[in-house]
Amino acid sequence: MEDSIYKQGQSASSLENRVEYTTSSIYVPQGGLSASINHTKTTAQSNTTAMSNGSTSESTVLRERPAWVDSASVPSSVLESKIRLPVPVLKSKCIYKHDTNHQSIVMESHNNTHHGDHKELAKIVVSCQGSVLWTDYLASPVLLMTGNQNYSVAACENATLHVYSLSGRRLIPPIVLESTPVILHSYEQWLLCLTMTGLLYVWDIVNKKKHIHSISIAPILGIAHSSSNSSSQSTPSIKDARIRKNGLPIFTTSNQQAFTYDLTMGVWICISDAWYSVSDLWHAGSRTTQLHPDQHPLGWLFTAVTSMNTPSYSLGSEPLSSDVNDSITLSHLEIQLAVSVLLDSPEEYKNCLLLYAKRLARTGAQKKVEDLLGWLAGPPFIPVNETWTPNVLDNLLKKDLLKHILPILSSNRQLQRITNEYRQLV
Numbered sequence: 001m002e003d004s005i006y007k008q009g010q011s012a013s014s015l016e017n018r019v020e021y022t023t024s025s026i027y028v029p030q031g032g033l034s035a036s037i038n039h040t041k042t043t044a045q046s047n048t049t050a051m052s053n054g055s056t057s058e059s060t061v062l063r064e065r066p067a068w069v070d071s072a073s074v075p076s077s078v079l080e081s082k083i084r085l086p087v088p089v090l091k092s093k094c095i096y097k098h099d100t101n102h103q104s105i106v107m108e109s110h111n112n113t114h115h116g117d118h119k120e121l122a123k124i125v126v127s128c129q130g131s132v133l134w135t136d137y138l139a140s141p142v143l144l145m146t147g148n149q150n151y152s153v154a155a156c157e158n159a160t161l162h163v164y165s166l167s168g169r170r171l172i173p174p175i176v177l178e179s180t181p182v183i184l185h186s187y188e189q190w191l192l193c194l195t196m197t198g199l200l201y202v203w204d205i206v207n208k209k210k211h212i213h214s215i216s217i218a219p220i221l222g223i224a225h226s227s228s229n230s231s232s233q234s235t236p237s238i239k240d241a242r243i244r245k246n247g248l249p250i251f252t253t254s255n256q257q258a259f260t261y262d263l264t265m266g267v268w269i270c271i272s273d274a275w276y277s278v279s280d281l282w283h284a285g286s287r288t289t290q291l292h293p294d295q296h297p298l299g300w301l302f303t304a305v306t307s308m309n310t311p312s313y314s315l316g317s318e319p320l321s322s323d324v325n326d327s328i329t330l331s332h333l334e335i336q337l338a339v340s341v342l343l344d345s346p347e348e349y350k351n352c353l354l355l356y357a358k359r360l361a362r363t364g365a366q367k368k369v370e371d372l373l374g375w376l377a378g379p380p381f382i383p384v385n386e387t388w389t390p391n392v393l394d395n396l397l398k399k400d401l402l403k404h405i406l407p408i409l410s411s412n413r414q415l416q417r418i419t420n421e422y423r424q425l426v
Helices: 076-080 274-278 280-285 297-306 322-342 346-363 366-377 398-410 413-420
Strands: 061-063 093-100 103-115 118-128 131-138 142-147 152-156 160-164 181-187 190-195 199-204 209-216 238-243 249-253 257-262 267-273
Touching (some): 103 142, 103 152, 131 160, 142 181, 152 181, 160 190, 181 238, 190 238, 257 297, 267 297, 267 322, 274 322, 297 322, 297 346, 322 346, 346 398, 366 398, 366 413, 398 413
Antiparallel strands (some): 093 103, 118 131, 142 152, 152 160, 190 199, 199 209, 238 249, 249 257, 257 267
16 A cells, blocks of 8 residues: 555644545557556645645545546547556545644635536635635636645646635636646745646746646656556556755655756756665665755655665675775765755765765775866866866855865875875865
């Protein structure tokens, strides 16, 4: 059952902010590779700072999947998609809670409200400390809700998103998506939405700008490794989905991997992988305590990946040679340095750099030392045609970092000839 959960952030202590999902199915495009995520009906919990969507335990199930799924005419986007994600179960009542200015805001949706011929009418009620702030009616049942101090959002079965201010004023007209939303998450100005066909959207709601548009999550589900001989195959399940303060999404999967989308390169990036459990850095991370995903995203990712009840990676029963261990650990550190830049985590970048310098000093990897020192020092230690910036992540000066790692690298006598060339800079 655990593999079927869209965890959507850390677990909550209450029954609110929960959502159930249907068992997934699939429409296979002719000649195309198709996969399904095999989920059973489960609950997903969230706290107010992570992803959240909700239904109370008192509500009744009105429908287990959108009506159009069983209709004669299926949207072309579904037919063409390689992915089919389970959709939230339609409940008669959903509740979502979040804190705004130290006050608890409660969003309620009442589905299947009957008003004459309008049998699918949905009513949204938003209240604070028992007092109703505003209400609205929608033409389609509400499946998911989210909100924060900037806005509130309701996602409907008919693949529309409705965005409101705290007073209930419509901030933008309804957003129309290609298929039903299955994950909805808000953080500061950012709104993340994943649809049933596996397309990801991220918007800057406050400034009304797109950030990530219609990007498929197929790569992170290993679609490329699936066999085309089968009409339907299970893929890794999404264990957690959230968004960083810089607008980058983070997905963790049941394969003990975590991914984000690199906007500059336009590709998915693997930012944590349990394969590196053979690295010495991995074991150093196992000593960390509870870390907040905003302040320490790398540490939080380690906890999220290792907390899954799945077998650990192993390269065999024989212990690794020191050369293999050093090589894997150096590679792991280099990846973590790049990830800390991508996730905008200067404190973790500096810590990783110091660990990297210690490992370089231990291995005596002269070429890598020269490359690192030249990158930090800049001209004239880099090629003339290479662009150089004095900072890392805006608030870390490269020459300050150089000052910190030179004594570490100099502890290896074989590296002192190289480090002495840079001492005059610090």
